[in-house]
Amino acid sequence: MDNDLAIQLDNICKTYGTKVAVEGLDMRLPRATICGLLGPNGAGKTTTIRIILDIIGADRGRVEVLGGPLTPETRDRVGYLPEERGLYTKMKVLELLVFLGELKGTARRVASGRARDWLERLELADWADKKVDELSRGMQQKVQFISTVLHEPELLILDEPFAGLDPLNVDTLKEIVLEQKRRGATVLFSTHNMDQAERLCERVVMIKDARKVLDGTLAEVRRQAWLEGQRQVLLAIEGEDGFLEDRSLVRAVEDRGTHKAVSLQDGVEPQRLLEAAMRSGSVVHRFEVSEPSLHEIFVTRARARE
Amino acid sequence: MNKLLAVIRREYLARVRSKWFIITTLLAPVFLVAAMTIPILLAVRQAERRVAISVVDETGEVTPELLKTDAFKEGRLRFRPAPRGDTEDVQRALRQQILDEGLAGYLYIPADVLEGGRVEYWGRDIGQTLVRATLRPAVTSAVRQLQARALGLDPATAARLAQPVAVEAYRVTEEGVAREEGQTVITAHILGLVIYMAVLLYGAMMLRAAVAEKTSKMVEIILSSIRPWQLMLGKTLGVGAVGLTQIAVWLGILGMFLVYAGSAQAFADAEFLKNLPVGFDTLLLFMGLFLTGYFLYSGMYASVGAIASTEQEASQLQIPVTLLVVVPLFVIPVVLEAPRSDASLVLSWIPFFTPILFIVRYVLGAVAIWEVPLVFTLQIVTILFVAWVGGRIYRVGLLMTGKRPTLPELVRWIRHG
Numbered sequence: 001m002d003n004d005l006a007i008q009l010d011n012i013c014k015t016y017g018t019k020v021a022v023e024g025l026d027m028r029l030p031r032a033t034i035c036g037l038l039g040p041n042g043a044g045k046t047t048t049i050r051i052i053l054d055i056i057g058a059d060r061g062r063v064e065v066l067g068g069p070l071t072p073e074t075r076d077r078v079g080y081l082p083e084e085r086g087l088y089t090k091m092k093v094l095e096l097l098v099f100l101g102e103l104k105g106t107a108r109r110v111a112s113g114r115a116r117d118w119l120e121r122l123e124l125a126d127w128a129d130k131k132v133d134e135l136s137r138g139m140q141q142k143v144q145f146i147s148t149v150l151h152e153p154e155l156l157i158l159d160e161p162f163a164g165l166d167p168l169n170v171d172t173l174k175e176i177v178l179e180q181k182r183r184g185a186t187v188l189f190s191t192h193n194m195d196q197a198e199r200l201c202e203r204v205v206m207i208k209d210a211r212k213v214l215d216g217t218l219a220e221v222r223r224q225a226w227l228e229g230q231r232q233v234l235l236a237i238e239g240e241d242g243f244l245e246d247r248s249l250v251r252a253v254e255d256r257g258t259h260k261a262v263s264l265q266d267g268v269e270p271q272r273l274l275e276a277a278m279r280s281g282s283v284v285h286r287f288e289v290s291e292p293s294l295h296e297i298f299v300t301r302a303r304a305r306e
Numbered sequence: 307m308n309k310l311l312a313v314i315r316r317e318y319l320a321r322v323r324s325k326w327f328i329i330t331t332l333l334a335p336v337f338l339v340a341a342m343t344i345p346i347l348l349a350v351r352q353a354e355r356r357v358a359i360s361v362v363d364e365t366g367e368v369t370p371e372l373l374k375t376d377a378f379k380e381g382r383l384r385f386r387p388a389p390r391g392d393t394e395d396v397q398r399a400l401r402q403q404i405l406d407e408g409l410a411g412y413l414y415i416p417a418d419v420l421e422g423g424r425v426e427y428w429g430r431d432i433g434q435t436l437v438r439a440t441l442r443p444a445v446t447s448a449v450r451q452l453q454a455r456a457l458g459l460d461p462a463t464a465a466r467l468a469q470p471v472a473v474e475a476y477r478v479t480e481e482g483v484a485r486e487e488g489q490t491v492i493t494a495h496i497l498g499l500v501i502y503m504a505v506l507l508y509g510a511m512m513l514r515a516a517v518a519e520k521t522s523k524m525v526e527i528i529l530s531s532i533r534p535w536q537l538m539l540g541k542t543l544g545v546g547a548v549g550l551t552q553i554a555v556w557l558g559i560l561g562m563f564l565v566y567a568g569s570a571q572a573f574a575d576a577e578f579l580k581n582l583p584v585g586f587d588t589l590l591l592f593m594g595l596f597l598t599g600y601f602l603y604s605g606m607y608a609s610v611g612a613i614a615s616t617e618q619e620a621s622q623l624q625i626p627v628t629l630l631v632v633v634p635l636f637v638i639p640v641v642l643e644a645p646r647s648d649a650s651l652v653l654s655w656i657p658f659f660t661p662i663l664f665i666v667r668y669v670l671g672a673v674a675i676w677e678v679p680l681v682f683t684l685q686i687v688t689i690l691f692v693a694w695v696g697g698r699i700y701r702v703g704l705l706m707t708g709k710r711p712t713l714p715e716l717v718r719w720i721r722h723g
């Protein structure tokens with residue numbers, strides 16, 4: 001038992017009928033970190049999360065949460081925002097939050113006070129006594145988010161927390177996630193948005209086809225990709241850029257405003273892109289071979305065949 | 307424990323506060339009173355209405371006697387002379403009159419009526435009350451008068467001969483002897499029906515409660531905090547408390563009604579209410595059977611709710627369970643007729659039928675005292691079994707959406723759940 005770990009998974013396996021959902025997954029998540037759980041659709045992220053929370057049981061393997069097996073007491077120290085989320089539509093917002101707080105062992109009065117503070121902060125104070133079905137989807141999502149932090153959990157597990165929110169609300173919730181981390185909480189969240197993951201996470205775990213394909217701090221993961229020869233070229237040019245359309249050289253171009261991040265086809269040396277740029281007669285202002293972005297690493301991993 | 311209370315409170319308040327609950331709680335007694343009084347009022351009006359009938363009398367002697375009977379003197383029947391002529395033709399004409407709505411019906415009295423010939427009544431509406439309570443006594447009385455005269459007896463003796471002999475029923479029980487006017491049977495029937503309705507009503511409530519987490523997509527949020535059995539138990543107790551609240555309100559209204567009615571002379575004199583065979587023991591048993599019936603069926607309804615993904619789907623899937631509640635409803639008449647028969651005994655012991663049939667037998671005084679602990683033991687064992695199976699189905703079913711499980715899959719859930 002390791003008390004410095006928020007989550008420890010050893011050789012987790014889960015099959016549904018003939019479909020393998022998770023295969024031999026190991027994971028060690030230190031406390032007070034923010035970790036992104038990445039992977040294509042159907043890779044096994046949600047199953048992994050459900051196994052951590054003992055909503056479904058694993059066929060094999062060992063799960064430890066906050067330094068031990070998941071007891072009812074431990075459960076109260078975890079906050080969970082599922083991907084498939086809703087609210088009792090006929091309940092009033094404040095009552096619902098107090099109820100969900102109570103389910104986590106928070107006393108009614110404490111839960112009520114905190115819920116009011118949170119509603120205030122997320123600009124929902126006027127809605128406290130309204131029924132949930134009068135709220136917009138975005139508002140409901142904020143209420144769901146409040147319910148996961150209301151009991152001040154030590155571990156937060158968020159499944160696609162920002163999906164469907166406008167940029168303002170995404171920023172607000174991100175700020176709260178960072179704040180939770182500063183408070184000492186561990187955050188594991190799954191996302192498809194690599195930019196968000198890159199900006200928020202210290203660690204990433206990537207699952208593909210039921211298996212883990214990446215695990216480490218962001219720096220370690222980038223370093224690993226560099227060592228495997230993955231490169232991205234940051235390019236700023238003036239003039240003809242038709243050579244970027246050449247599919248034998250370039251796999252994808254991401255416009256970042258001041259420059260473009262160019263992903264090369266497998267086996268293509270960055271040098272050849274520079275040659276192509278020179279031949280086109282454009283003026284090259286910037287040509288920098290860099291570590292690939294998380295997005296780039298994700299796409300490479302996701303496309304790789306075993 | 308606090309979490310369980312939170313679930314119970316939520317389930318309870320969510321229902322008790324709804325408009326539907328308030329409406330049904332207050333309106334049900336109104337409907338009940340209406341259901342009880344309207345048939346009586348209708349029967350009274352029916353009795354007050356005069357029925358116009360003709361008589362085709364082949365003897366020629368019966369009609370004058372018939373007109374002397376109470377039915378005609380009190381005006382319940384009104385005599386409409388029939389046209390003269392061949393009886394076949396007259397009857398055809400009268401039947402046409404009946405169809406033309408002028409005439410309610412006519413009596414055909416054959417020539418050999420004094421020697422046992424059959425009297426016929428032809429009419430548009432053949433009400434059993436009309437035939438049994440009005441026509442039969444009137445015709446009997448008239449015919450007896452003629453028979454008596456033929457034998458040389460005086461009219462008073464003839465009237466006595468026409469009277470049927472009264473047979474009074476007394477029920478012999480451990481508590482003593484009571485005059486029986488059918489109130490025991492009616493009470494037994496009503497108590498059985500009330501349990502039937504309660505099980506169905508709160509079972510359906512439980513069914514909807516069990517699908518609520520799925521339709522609102524709250525399953526995972528809830529299951530990350532509490533265990534499925536806590537959710538199911540909390541729901542069962544919460545909905546059960548709703549049922550008890552509703553019944554308490556209804557009993558309160560009924561009580562006020564009886565106190566109010568009790569002050570009215572008409573009810574104070576009613577033999578029926580005085581002899582109502584509902585003692586404290588009956589009420590206790592009734593509450594006990596209501597509770598076991600509720601727990602038994604709510605467990606089954608909860609399992610059905612867990613298999614379904616939507617309320618519509620749930621209401622299709624609940625049919626087998628509801629059939630199980632409906633069967634004893636159809637068996638009640640059998641038990642009322644012969645509460646001591648082997649069939650009644652065995653049927654009332656079958657746990658799924660016990661809540662409804664056992665109370666019927668008990669009110670009829672057909673239950674041996676040792677049966678009570680036996681039946682309740684069976685109830686509790688069955689409830690535990692249903693809760694165990696239901697809990698397993700519920701646990702797996704909660705996370706399933708979309709595809710409905712097949713029967714073999716269900717068995718697998720139960721075995722490995």
